Amino acid sequence: MSYLEKEDKAIFDLIQKEWERQSDYLEMIASENFTFPAVMEALGTVLTNKYAEGYPKKRYYGGCEFVDEVEQIAIERAKKLFRCEFANVQPHSGSQANSPVYSALIKPYDKILGMHLNHGGHLTHGAKVSQTGQIYQSFFYGVEIDGRINYDKLEEYADVVKPNILVCGFSAYSRELDFKRLREIADKNKAILFGDIAHVAGLVAAGEYPNPFPYCHVVSTTTHKTLRGPRGGIILTNDEEIAAKINKAVFPGAQGGPLMNVIAAKAVGFAENLKPEWKTYAKQVKANAKILGQVFIKRGYDIVSGGTDNHLVLMSLINKPFSGKDADTALESAGITANKNMVPGDTRSPFVTSGLRIGSPALTSRGMKEKEFEWIANKICDVLDNIEDKNLHAKIKQEIKEFSSNFRIYEKAIF
Ligand code: DSN
Numbered sequence: 001m002s003y004l005e006k007e008d009k010a011i012f013d014l015i016q017k018e019w020e021r022q023s024d025y026l027e028m029i030a031s032e033n034f035t036f037p038a039v040m041e042a043l044g045t046v047l048t049n050k051y052a053e054g055y056p057k058k059r060y061y062g063g064c065e066f067v068d069e070v071e072q073i074a075i076e077r078a079k080k081l082f083r084c085e086f087a088n089v090q091p092h093s094g095s096q097a098n099s100p101v102y103s104a105l106i107k108p109y110d111k112i113l114g115m116h117l118n119h120g121g122h123l124t125h126g127a128k129v130s131q132t133g134q135i136y137q138s139f140f141y142g143v144e145i146d147g148r149i150n151y152d153k154l155e156e157y158a159d160v161v162k163p164n165i166l167v168c169g170f171s172a173y174s175r176e177l178d179f180k181r182l183r184e185i186a187d188k189n190k191a192i193l194f195g196d197i198a199h200v201a202g203l204v205a206a207g208e209y210p211n212p213f214p215y216c217h218v219v220s221t222t223t224h225k226t227l228r229g230p231r232g233g234i235i236l237t238n239d240e241e242i243a244a245k246i247n248k249a250v251f252p253g254a255q256g257g258p259l260m261n262v263i264a265a266k267a268v269g270f271a272e273n274l275k276p277e278w279k280t281y282a283k284q285v286k287a288n289a290k291i292l293g294q295v296f297i298k299r300g301y302d303i304v305s306g307g308t309d310n311h312l313v314l315m316s317l318i319n320k321p322f323s324g325k326d327a328d329t330a331l332e333s334a335g336i337t338a339n340k341n342m343v344p345g346d347t348r349s350p351f352v353t354s355g356l357r358i359g360s361p362a363l364t365s366r367g368m369k370e371k372e373f374e375w376i377a378n379k380i381c382d383v384l385d386n387i388e389d390k391n392l393h394a395k396i397k398q399e400i401k402e403f404s405s406n407f408r409i410y411e412k413a414i415f
Pocket of ligand 1: 031094124171
């Protein structure tokens with residue numbers, strides 16, 4: 001019997017249930033993944049006990065000789081993975097990576113120009129409900145009716161706004177970014193180009209999505225989405241002056257003690273990303289997402305931008321009699337987890353939406369390939385075509401449970 005089972009049965013039981021849910025359902029939230037068992041082992045270690053405010057060899061506490069080495073390994077691996085000069089591996093999350101980027105490089109009331117949340121951007125790219133839209137003056141660009149960024153229009157708008165930081169990156173955009181053009185737009189306005197590659201970092205690491213370097217001055221990412229590591233964030237740059245400012249902005253500016261167990265787990269995850277097999281995984285993630293888009297279109301569902309170049313597909317339900325929320329709820333009752341999402345031109349609220357965001361990373365980690373994704377895409381369409389038919393949803397849920405049992409990823413819940 002594990003310590004957890006003995007000491008806290010309530011939490012133990014809930015963890016078991018969550019493990020069963022993750023095994024029985026089809027996890028298609030584009031920002032989720034199944035991390036490696038070795039990453040989970042690193043998370044559950046004595047490193048969680050250690051305070052290590054500061055940076056390797058410059059700590060405010062004694063006893064840091066081993067965690068110093070751990071953090072240095074994580075830094076070196078991150079630099080190698082993204083082919084850059086400096087890495088800060090301490091941010092606790094993606095939002096906590098983005099916030100010090102702004103505070104390091106601009107002042108309150110300075111201007112940031114980012115992608116609008118409704119067009120695929122992220123809260124921390126200046127949304128008014130986020131601190132980033134309250135501390136700074138935020139302006140937004142979006143996508144055209146074809147679902148793509150129009151760089152000429154973006155340039156015209158940037159010339160008017162004259163942002164201090166131009167933010168590129170997204171939570172729901174399925175095309176490649178033109179980092180070179182973005183840098184030209186930033187340079188014209190003497191702006192810093194900040195790339196938030198949280199969604200595509202795993203593809204970037206594999207060379208399966210354009211690298212933001214050398215174009216971006218600074219780059220952030222989470223480590224748990226396509227990268228498949230532990231939950232957390234990192235910040236990267238090639239500029240020594242920016243790196244020094246970022247380090248101060250992360251600690252002591254935004255955070256106290258780094259989570260050393262998570263930093264160790266980040267290092268373990270990066271080691272997986274550096275293996276040759278990682279490229280095979282990243283290629284499969286893209287191939288699987290492509291199949292989803294193709295089947296949806298064949299079955300009469302609109303896809304924003306008409307397809308995908310990365311790990312996600314954004315289905316537009318603007319022309320359908322049901323919302324993103326309805327779709328999300330119906331799919332959940334059929335054993336498929338995706339999420340409602342705003343789409344360009346959406347007139348519904350963010351709690352309802354007219355879109356559905358569907359991603360391939362997690363199921364690809366479970367070993368599913370094109371054949372399985374085609375089957376799943378058709379099941380998704382069966383549910384949506386019969387959105388009110390609860391009996392059908394229950395029947396599909398059972399089929400999915402049986403199908404899923406052939407692709408179990410973890411033999412246990414606790415590592
Ligand atoms: N919550 C993440 C996502 O789902 O894309 C972004 O932070």
